[in-house]
Amino acid sequence: MRKSPFANARFSTADLFVILVPLAAVLLALAVGAVMLLALGTDPLEAYGSMLEGAFGSDAAIFRSLTRATPLLLVAIGICIAFRGGVINIGAEGQLFVGAVSATAFSLWAGESLPGPLLILLTLVVGFIGGAVWGAVPGILKARFDVNEILTTVMMNQIATQLLFYLLSGPMIDPEQIRQGTRIPQSAQLPDASWLPRLAPPSQLHAGLFIGIAAAIVVFVLLWRTTLGYRIRAVGLSRDAARYAGISVARYLTVAMVLSGGLAGLAGSVEVTGVTHRMVEGFAVGYGFSGIVVALFGRLHPIGAIPSAFFFGAMLVGAERMQRTVQVPSATVTVLQGLIVIFVVSSELLVRRWMARRQARAAAAPAVLPGVPTPASQEVRA
Amino acid sequence: MTGSNMTLDQILIEAFALMFLYATPFLFAALGEVFVQRSGVLNLGVEGMMLMGAFSAIYTVSEKGLGQEPLVGLLVAIITGGLLGLAMAVVSVTFKAEQGISGIGFTLFGLGLSSLLFKTLAGGVMTAQGRGFGALSIPVLSDIPIIGDIFFNQNVLVYVAFALVPISVWLLNKTSWGLKIRAVGQNPAAADAMGVNVNRVRYSTVILGGILAGVAGASLSIAVTPIFQENMTAGRGFIAVALVYFGGWSPWRVMAGALLFSIANNLQIWAQILNLRIGGTAIPPNLLIMAPYILTIAVLVFARQRKRLEPAALTKPFERGEN
Numbered sequence: 001m002r003k004s005p006f007a008n009a010r011f012s013t014a015d016l017f018v019i020l021v022p023l024a025a026v027l028l029a030l031a032v033g034a035v036m037l038l039a040l041g042t043d044p045l046e047a048y049g050s051m052l053e054g055a056f057g058s059d060a061a062i063f064r065s066l067t068r069a070t071p072l073l074l075v076a077i078g079i080c081i082a083f084r085g086g087v088i089n090i091g092a093e094g095q096l097f098v099g100a101v102s103a104t105a106f107s108l109w110a111g112e113s114l115p116g117p118l119l120i121l122l123t124l125v126v127g128f129i130g131g132a133v134w135g136a137v138p139g140i141l142k143a144r145f146d147v148n149e150i151l152t153t154v155m156m157n158q159i160a161t162q163l164l165f166y167l168l169s170g171p172m173i174d175p176e177q178i179r180q181g182t183r184i185p186q187s188a189q190l191p192d193a194s195w196l197p198r199l200a201p202p203s204q205l206h207a208g209l210f211i212g213i214a215a216a217i218v219v220f221v222l223l224w225r226t227t228l229g230y231r232i233r234a235v236g237l238s239r240d241a242a243r244y245a246g247i248s249v250a251r252y253l254t255v256a257m258v259l260s261g262g263l264a265g266l267a268g269s270v271e272v273t274g275v276t277h278r279m280v281e282g283f284a285v286g287y288g289f290s291g292i293v294v295a296l297f298g299r300l301h302p303i304g305a306i307p308s309a310f311f312f313g314a315m316l317v318g319a320e321r322m323q324r325t326v327q328v329p330s331a332t333v334t335v336l337q338g339l340i341v342i343f344v345v346s347s348e349l350l351v352r353r354w355m356a357r358r359q360a361r362a363a364a365a366p367a368v369l370p371g372v373p374t375p376a377s378q379e380v381r382a
Numbered sequence: 383m384t385g386s387n388m389t390l391d392q393i394l395i396e397a398f399a400l401m402f403l404y405a406t407p408f409l410f411a412a413l414g415e416v417f418v419q420r421s422g423v424l425n426l427g428v429e430g431m432m433l434m435g436a437f438s439a440i441y442t443v444s445e446k447g448l449g450q451e452p453l454v455g456l457l458v459a460i461i462t463g464g465l466l467g468l469a470m471a472v473v474s475v476t477f478k479a480e481q482g483i484s485g486i487g488f489t490l491f492g493l494g495l496s497s498l499l500f501k502t503l504a505g506g507v508m509t510a511q512g513r514g515f516g517a518l519s520i521p522v523l524s525d526i527p528i529i530g531d532i533f534f535n536q537n538v539l540v541y542v543a544f545a546l547v548p549i550s551v552w553l554l555n556k557t558s559w560g561l562k563i564r565a566v567g568q569n570p571a572a573a574d575a576m577g578v579n580v581n582r583v584r585y586s587t588v589i590l591g592g593i594l595a596g597v598a599g600a601s602l603s604i605a606v607t608p609i610f611q612e613n614m615t616a617g618r619g620f621i622a623v624a625l626v627y628f629g630g631w632s633p634w635r636v637m638a639g640a641l642l643f644s645i646a647n648n649l650q651i652w653a654q655i656l657n658l659r660i661g662g663t664a665i666p667p668n669l670l671i672m673a674p675y676i677l678t679i680a681v682l683v684f685a686r687q688r689k690r691l692e693p694a695a696l697t698k699p700f701e702r703g704e705n
């Protein structure tokens with residue numbers, strides 16, 4: 001049922017159906033959203049039009065959408081690993097924060113003492129490790145004690161949010177803020193040697209986009225072409241069957257969470273080295289949750305996550321313009337995301353039934369080769 | 383409330399009274415979730431349903447909104463929560479969607495819609511100061527020293543929440559509806575064979591869970607803290623779900639958990655009280671705010687021994703003829 005449209009080289013109508021269902025879910029969500037906007041006295045066409053304009057209206061708009069898509073893509077790839085491994089990781093938000101804050105701390109500490117490329121590389125690695133550690137906690141609790149990972153990851157998000165605020169207003173506060181007495185909770189600016197190169201100045205589009213696409217390909221290969229990936233997916237499909245086949249369920253649950261958290265942490269460090277260049281309050285808020293929606297919309301496939309991330313990145317950027325021009329709060333996007341999640345998971349039953357009916361029909365009909373007359377048709381002709 | 387003109391005794395009485403007040407939203411939401419989970423469904427959308435209940439109630443009550451009586455506000459929250467519960471039932475019972483993920487969908491939906499309405503209808507500021515539920519002193523009992531101030535000088539929703547505990551126990555264990563709920567949660571195929579309409583029972587519990595989540599939100603916005611803020615529940619809905627695991631699906635133990643988390647939630651107040659005695663350096667507030675979340679994780683690890691009490695069919699949609 002979770003078979004990916006890209007797993008086989010051949011492309012059938014069933015695969016097309018698998019792609020059409022999420023699109024239908026989006027259309028349905030937009031329709032429900034339109035009714036809500038009407039009820040609030042806004043012309044939905046104008047609101048959505050302004051959203052499209054803001055997301056795709058100019059080169060600058062498209063660059064903004066791509067910039068926003070980058071962290072979403074990395075988070076979503078991580079979510080793919082966790083969900084494929086049977087772990088529902090809702091903690092990307094916290095893993096992203098911890099990754100970003102670790103990367104920031106490392107970059108500020110290492111400073112100019114390292115050559116540029118090495119500093120960037122190590123900063124991103126530290127970000128990955130930070131997120132991986134934050135993901136490992138719920139992973140180990142799930143693997144060792146069978147503790148519900150949805151609840152622990154949600155709690156780890158709340159803890160990370162408070163930790164971030166504590167660090168930014170205390171130990172990691174920009175010394176400049178103390179000197180000026182403003183005490184705005186934000187870190188000092190990262191040394192520019194650790195900034196990711198910008199691709200199309202003056203836009204913020206940065207090399208992190210390539211990191212995201214490369215990560216999608218690596219994770220695709222990992223999940224479908226390596227033993228590690230096979231085992232992660234086996235545990236995700238059936239823990240009992242995997243155990244029976246001699247796979248250590250506890251180990252691969254933990255590995256899935258560690259990789260998933262690591263990619264969220266990488267998303268955070270890419271965002272801080274690529275866009276903001278310092279940790280600020282409200283940094284990347286909501287990206288962790290949007291990443292889950294991106295992953296589900298991409299059918300939990302790392303390659304599918306690429307167009308999906310662009311779509312949702314565009315939606316978020318478009319919503320900001322919508323808020324400015326038609327005064328519709330950007331919270332509308334959160335509503336739409338919620339509806340898309342609900343519609344996508346609800347449509348699974350329809351997909352399953354449709355597939356089952358197709359299989360039943362294929363099994364019932366005798367295998368007929370085209371062009372070879374059946375006995376029945378010969379009789380008719382005679 | 384912790385002013386210098388209060389004695390330590392008064393502060394302690396106030397703190398214990400607040401413990402019951404702040405336990406109320408947890409208790410409503412968690413008791414609803416007990417019914418839902420006992421019937422074999424996991425509603426992880428509680429957080430979003432609480433937010434919608436909180437906004438709809440305060441909008442109905444506030445002068446800036448509809449300016450109605452608090453009871454009307456509560457009723458609107460009940461309807462809002464009930465409708466969201468119905469939607470959750472359609473998704474998780476009829477469409478048999480993966481319950482963990484659909485719950486996150488409902489949480490995002492409730493978070494987004496409550497923020498959207500808050501900004502468009504209320505312009506981002508909304509208070510029910512002086513218009514929400516106030517303290518209701520129980521005659522005679524409230525005159526008892528100390529005990530009267532802690533227990534019998536409370537908000538009316540506090541009494542309702544705590545009264546719901548024995549009522550829930552009775553409903554679950556002594557009524558035929560409760561028997562059906564437990565049967566459907568343990569062995570839906572057997573319940574179905576006995577003529578119980580599995581899906582109808584699950585609809586009833588998920589709608590009830592939605593209603594109580596709505597009431598929990600209302601208790602927050604028009605009784606505990608008479609204001610609304612975006613995402614004001616701050617994870618309380620998820621903690622309520624965790625309380626159900628902690629309480630081993632039993633209303634009494636869920637109540638104990640709600641009180642424990644109420645203390646953790648108000649650790650800042652308790653730290654102030656202790657500071658009066660110790661007078662040491664203040665702990666950073668963000669570390670105190672973390673306490674309930676850390677406690678939740680600890681409690682979930684501790685509650686793993688209760689796993690055997692878990693309804694056998696939890697999160698498993700029922701399909702006739704499958705088992």
